Amino acid sequence: MINIFFSEVTSANRYDVFLPYAWGLLRNYCDDRIENPEQLNWVTPFFRPESIGSALNRISIEPHIFGFSCYIWNWRFQVELARKVKNKFPKCLIVFGGPQVPKNDLDFFTKYPFVDLLVHGEGEKSFFDIIKSYKSDKDWSQVLGISFQVDGRRVDTEPKQRIDLSVIEKGPYQKEYFKEIISRLKDEKVFWNAILESNRGCPYGCLFCDWGSATKSKINSYRTEVILREVEYLAIQNVNVIGVSDANFGLFERDIEIAKHVTALKSQYNAPKYFMPQMSKGWGAHNEAVAQILNDSDLTIGITLSLQSWNEKTLAAIKRKNVSQDQYSTVAKMAKLKNIPIYTELILGLPEESYSSYLSNLNKILLNQVDELRVYPLTMLPNADLSDKSCREKYKLKTQMIPFNNVISEQELIEEMMEVVIENSTFSEAEMQMAWVFTFMAQSFFTAHWLRYISIYLNREHSISYLDFYGVFLKLNDHQFPIVTKIIELFFKLSRSFKVWDFYKVDGKSIYLSPVGLASLHIEENREFFYLEIKKIVELQFGIELLDDLLLFQNHCLVSSGFDVNAGVSYSYEYDWVAYFEKTEKLKKERISISYSDQYFGINKLKFARNNRHDWLKKIVGLNYSYLSLHHQKKFRVIF
Ligand code: B12
Ligand code: SF4
Numbered sequence: 001m002i003n004i005f006f007s008e009v010t011s012a013n014r015y016d017v018f019l020p021y022a023w024g025l026l027r028n029y030c031d032d033r034i035e036n037p038e039q040l041n042w043v044t045p046f047f048r049p050e051s052i053g054s055a056l057n058r059i060s061i062e063p064h065i066f067g068f069s070c071y072i073w074n075w076r077f078q079v080e081l082a083r084k085v086k087n088k089f090p091k092c093l094i095v096f097g098g099p100q101v102p103k104n105d106l107d108f109f110t111k112y113p114f115v116d117l118l119v120h121g122e123g124e125k126s127f128f129d130i131i132k133s134y135k136s137d138k139d140w141s142q143v144l145g146i147s148f149q150v151d152g153r154r155v156d157t158e159p160k161q162r163i164d165l166s167v168i169e170k171g172p173y174q175k176e177y178f179k180e181i182i183s184r185l186k187d188e189k190v191f192w193n194a195i196l197e198s199n200r201g202c203p204y205g206c207l208f209c210d211w212g213s214a215t216k217s218k219i220n221s222y223r224t225e226v227i228l229r230e231v232e233y234l235a236i237q238n239v240n241v242i243g244v245s246d247a248n249f250g251l252f253e254r255d256i257e258i259a260k261h262v263t264a265l266k267s268q269y270n271a272p273k274y275f276m277p278q279m280s281k282g283w284g285a286h287n288e289a290v291a292q293i294l295n296d297s298d299l300t301i302g303i304t305l306s307l308q309s310w311n312e313k314t315l316a317a318i319k320r321k322n323v324s325q326d327q328y329s330t331v332a333k334m335a336k337l338k339n340i341p342i343y344t345e346l347i348l349g350l351p352e353e354s355y356s357s358y359l360s361n362l363n364k365i366l367l368n369q370v371d372e373l374r375v376y377p378l379t380m381l382p383n384a385d386l387s388d389k390s391c392r393e394k395y396k397l398k399t400q401m402i403p404f405n406n407v408i409s410e411q412e413l414i415e416e417m418m419e420v421v422i423e424n425s426t427f428s429e430a431e432m433q434m435a436w437v438f439t440f441m442a443q444s445f446f447t448a449h450w451l452r453y454i455s456i457y458l459n460r461e462h463s464i465s466y467l468d469f470y471g472v473f474l475k476l477n478d479h480q481f482p483i484v485t486k487i488i489e490l491f492f493k494l495s496r497s498f499k500v501w502d503f504y505k506v507d508g509k510s511i512y513l514s515p516v517g518l519a520s521l522h523i524e525e526n527r528e529f530f531y532l533e534i535k536k537i538v539e540l541q542f543g544i545e546l547l548d549d550l551l552l553f554q555n556h557c558l559v560s561s562g563f564d565v566n567a568g569v570s571y572s573y574e575y576d577w578v579a580y581f582e583k584t585e586k587l588k589k590e591r592i593s594i595s596y597s598d599q600y601f602g603i604n605k606l607k608f609a610r611n612n613r614h615d616w617l618k619k620i621v622g623l624n625y626s627y628l629s630l631h632h633q634k635k636f637r638v639i640f
Helices: 021-033 052-057 075-088 124-135 176-188 210-215 224-236 254-269 287-296 312-317 325-337 355-367 389-394 407-411 429-447 452-462 466-475 482-497 515-525 527-542 548-556 577-582 613-622
Strands: 002-007 016-018 040-042 065-069 093-097 117-119 146-150 153-156 191-196 241-244 274-276 303-308 342-348 372-377 398-403 417-423 502-506 509-513 569-573 592-596 635-639
Touching: 002 075, 002 124, 021 065, 021 124, 021 176, 021 191, 052 075, 065 075, 065 124, 075 093, 093 124, 117 124, 176 191, 191 224, 224 254, 254 287, 287 303, 287 325, 303 325, 325 342, 342 355, 342 429, 355 429, 355 466, 372 417, 372 429, 417 429, 429 452, 429 466, 429 482, 429 515, 452 466, 452 527, 452 548, 452 577, 466 482, 466 527, 482 515, 482 527, 502 515, 502 613, 509 515, 509 613, 515 527, 515 613, 527 548, 548 569, 548 577, 577 592
Parallel strands: 002 040, 002 065, 016 191, 065 093, 093 117, 191 241, 241 274, 303 342, 342 372
Antiparallel strands: 117 146, 146 153, 398 417, 502 509, 569 592, 592 635
16 A cells, blocks of 8 residues: 655645645546556545644554655745655655656755655656656656756756646545545535646747746647536535636636536525636636626625736836736726726746836836735745846846745744745846835725725816825925824834734734735724825825815725624715716715615625724635625615
8 A cells, every 4th residue: 555645835824724725636637557557556635724733643554655745935844844744654655746846946955855766747647657767666756847856966857738628627625635625625514725726838928927938838628518517516505715726717708617517506606706817818708797796796806907017118128028018908997887997916036026116017007996905025936037147147146035925824833935036137126116006005095995085086176296295295294194104114113114904902802914004003993083184195295175074985995893783874975976986977065964884894705893993804805815805785875
């Protein structure tokens, strides 16, 4: 009997778990093909965050093959666990696979002598051949797509052919082995999520992307019925979120069928709560239909319009094809009309990006009134072309290892690190810090809504750009404006430390917060005074007297920690702000009343305990991004 162990610790916290999909795919492939499968004992993999000691203690039989699924978010953990396993079980074959396994690090085996085999790229065929070889002569030279050492000399075998996904009859989730894992998670009442791929590969080859650089290739798809059955099984089991790992969902017409199927399942089983694909980069013919279907059934938190940058020089340098600015605006307008939220991603620190081009990206995005904006530091992934020495030199990339923004770290586990760009040939370190401050302001004040309506009003009525408005916050006197200056001070601190998400004590309990979360906490504690300060700032800096009616409308649209879910709340206004902001009509002096009656909040649609700031933060902002959760969603307007 061969005992096969596997570690695929996923990016998650204790309450929000991803099933070990890579393990499932490898096992599925091997089970279907291997002779005498009863000789293999696949031990339930490690996939939840835990300490090395605890993981080691749970190894109760001798491991013969130990697979490690390596990602940027678990690398240090995997290395340490592998080291200890090899120490304790010297005969165990340690196999590293996954995107964090470097292809070209020639010193790898010197640094990590306890690793026996490195598998590059797709794992199914290689892992199958490794097991087959383990059962016979242990001659790894016949296994394609791997690296190993013989007498201190590194051997790289020939790259392998990609497997044909269309011949796979049944996905792993429906197999017996996942049933046991799922039923244990259900007993624990954790939110459990599944990754699902309907296809593999990406025709683009963005310089910074591990995936694109690695697989730039023809798209290889599963048969539609295989996907539909997997989704159905997960829905019956009450999965929380299905994350689609395709690089370009919406590229194929059948994606509409998949989206419709998930919708039908949701109405039957009330699961999944969310179905989250990354939309195809060029906004294709089917994206709109897919977005509409998913939005109508409340399966999405918005459609993704990933940009990374809008600067032509940057796009050329990173070899990225984007939606054009015109196309972006058209999609944003369509989304607004259909009430579909849009969210956009940018990367800060890309080659040829400068402070002014980055701020211009930010401003254009806000002008399109996005609902969610995520900005990532440019991260150096080992297999992305950008990590090559030549690129580092060409763009004068200065990098720093920073702690990973990962919820795992609270539990005294190994802190994961990532290498990020803090300066390049066109963007100085000081400018990059300032760019982060503007980013936090855009996220907190615009997308998280704290000043969204005031910003739009100033832009529409007085042509004040969003960033010009927020820019004045940088020059304020802290005696006169203590609340706003405190927030800005906080943003500066975060931009310098790079430990952006962190744990904070709120009312005696620890909570994991983003910059938006921290700013929100501070504003919530001083709401009335915050808006008074804003009124004064606008008056002093721009000579404009903001209507109190607008300040009230702005303030009320954000869910307060005192909001009574059972009673709801109603407010009256002198002006029809809803027509002005939502229908972009002219401002009319017309009395309206608005009632807010939300019952559930945040991405997990939870209720929060009234007048409990900790719970308010946790449910509304907390572990997730701000998304659309800070402002009231259920609104009813009456015109008098
Ligand atoms: C789902 C996903 C996530 C999920 C996390 C899911 C989880 N399980 O925890 C979420 C949305 C949270 C996420 C976040 C991030 N992600 Co992500 N994510 C993905 C995505 C889309 C799918 C991953 C997946 O499950 N694929 C399906 C599996 C089966 O494929 P696979 O993982 O490649 O596995 C195959 C092979 O690698 C191999 N293999 C894998 N393990 C093993 C083990 C052995 C022993 C063997 C032999 C083979 C083998 O065989 C498998 C089958 O062929 C990938 C892109 C992609 N399409 O792969 C990016 C990707 C993994 N993410 C990436 C990154 C950078 C991130 C972020 C850091 C982004 C950011 N800047 O914040 C964050 C980090 C989050 C955090 N705080 O931890 C990079 C990772 C690069 C790296 N070196 O690890 C990827 C590759 C995308 C990219 N642009 O390059 N991500
Ligand atoms: S960033 Fe997206 S589009 Fe670009 S190569 Fe990676 S997966 Fe493909």
